[in-house]
Amino acid sequence: MIDRDRLGALLRRERAAFAAGNPRSAAEYAQAGNLFGRVPMTWMNKKAAGFPLYLAEARGARVTDLDGHEYADFCLGDTAAMAGHSPEPVVAAVRERFEVAGGACAMLPTPDAAWVGAELTRRFGVARWSFALTATDANRWAIRLLRAVTGRPRILFNSYCYHGSVDESLIVLEDGVPRSREGNVGAPVEVTRTSRVAEFNDLEGLERELANGDVAAVIMEPALTNIGIVLPEDGYLEGVRRISRKYGTYLINDETHTFSAGPGGATGLWGLEPDVVTIGKAIGGGIPAAAYGLSQRLAEDIEAIPGLDLIDMGGVGGTLAGNALSIAATRATLEHVLTEPAFRRMSDLAEMFGKGVQRVIDEHRLPWSVTRLGARVEYRFTSPAPRSGTESSRAGDPELEDFLHVYLANRGILLTPFHNMALMSPATTEDMVAHHERTFAEAIGELTGRTG
Numbered sequence: 001m002i003d004r005d006r007l008g009a010l011l012r013r014e015r016a017a018f019a020a021g022n023p024r025s026a027a028e029y030a031q032a033g034n035l036f037g038r039v040p041m042t043w044m045n046k047k048a049a050g051f052p053l054y055l056a057e058a059r060g061a062r063v064t065d066l067d068g069h070e071y072a073d074f075c076l077g078d079t080a081a082m083a084g085h086s087p088e089p090v091v092a093a094v095r096e097r098f099e100v101a102g103g104a105c106a107m108l109p110t111p112d113a114a115w116v117g118a119e120l121t122r123r124f125g126v127a128r129w130s131f132a133l134t135a136t137d138a139n140r141w142a143i144r145l146l147r148a149v150t151g152r153p154r155i156l157f158n159s160y161c162y163h164g165s166v167d168e169s170l171i172v173l174e175d176g177v178p179r180s181r182e183g184n185v186g187a188p189v190e191v192t193r194t195s196r197v198a199e200f201n202d203l204e205g206l207e208r209e210l211a212n213g214d215v216a217a218v219i220m221e222p223a224l225t226n227i228g229i230v231l232p233e234d235g236y237l238e239g240v241r242r243i244s245r246k247y248g249t250y251l252i253n254d255e256t257h258t259f260s261a262g263p264g265g266a267t268g269l270w271g272l273e274p275d276v277v278t279i280g281k282a283i284g285g286g287i288p289a290a291a292y293g294l295s296q297r298l299a300e301d302i303e304a305i306p307g308l309d310l311i312d313m314g315g316v317g318g319t320l321a322g323n324a325l326s327i328a329a330t331r332a333t334l335e336h337v338l339t340e341p342a343f344r345r346m347s348d349l350a351e352m353f354g355k356g357v358q359r360v361i362d363e364h365r366l367p368w369s370v371t372r373l374g375a376r377v378e379y380r381f382t383s384p385a386p387r388s389g390t391e392s393s394r395a396g397d398p399e400l401e402d403f404l405h406v407y408l409a410n411r412g413i414l415l416t417p418f419h420n421m422a423l424m425s426p427a428t429t430e431d432m433v434a435h436h437e438r439t440f441a442e443a444i445g446e447l448t449g450r451t452g
């Protein structure tokens, strides 16, 4: 078991080393008083060590901060940089579009968009694609379309899911009771009026909710990835599809993170049949881009609704959505970077990463678990691995997490700030993975007082 006094002392030591080692980042943070929370976006205050590191350069899976430290980056922009930072084919496509040909926002389509639509259909199955700039917007617009086509008011979410800052999604189950998620900022209406909630891996709970007959859509990640990774149990995803069809509820797979599973995400890997796929972040190779894809039947049903304003101010769309630059970057990412061979390599590296973490856990007999979904690996401070979001949220240990994050950062390794997630890119190397295993082993050795 973890000795909390030892953990507290180690965390203080590591924070002091971080502060001493990063004077330029500290100075920038100190003088950013005109930013709300001192950061460009308030979530950048999710920092384990008092102030964030400031970015100087990033290329492939390496990041350099303002103080000149170099990192093996397993955070990869929490998936936005799963293609690696500034991959060459994307840089070339962006330069070609923006500099050579010129024009990002002319309000005119480019031929790249049809190529991207066809490629997304090949990978994810659904046949009619539209674009957004963020996964949040892709989800918001998909939700609106499904409310319109069903005439039903509510959306069902899994407890402790994350689908972006979508109003309807901030709902959890607490002791079996649906509630607004703690800290929910300025909810437009009480979330239990717009949403229903079930536990991941709980088909009975799902059926109980859908039987109310007022749910337009279930939106889910085929594996939860935002509260650790929670994998679906045998039969669960098939059950979700069967039950959703039974009650006339549409199914949205949000593949923004589960894209790590393979070229067609979890939908492609597991042969799933959602009505809608949403995806953001990684598909743009670092340039903002997102998309939602509808089944052909659903697209036709939506187009047949009289009076629906899909063209002007009806609530789906944004001026910059589908802009030529985002689309060019998306094409380059899918065509040249996040390819099938790249995913195979990324998955192998993630397997190596996970085995390394497991070896250390076993050596120290820690009651922790490691879970992997393709190129994404995460460890949780509980074993066996949690089967639902609520179970996984109970296994959180912020102090322990902070210690590991600062310890690793002080030794040249970045993990995703919001959890113990490591992601592989096409540019990640075996040396980086081995460096992580050695450093993780040292951290745990110091924590348990045994060097393993």
Ligand code: PMP
Binding pocket: 078, 134, 135, 136, 137, 162, 163, 164, 165, 221, 226, 254, 255, 256, 257, 280, 281
């Ligand atoms: N869907 C999922 C599954 C996500 O993990 C996230 C963000 N972590 C989003 C949607 C929202 O993405 P964005 O913040 O880029 O809108």
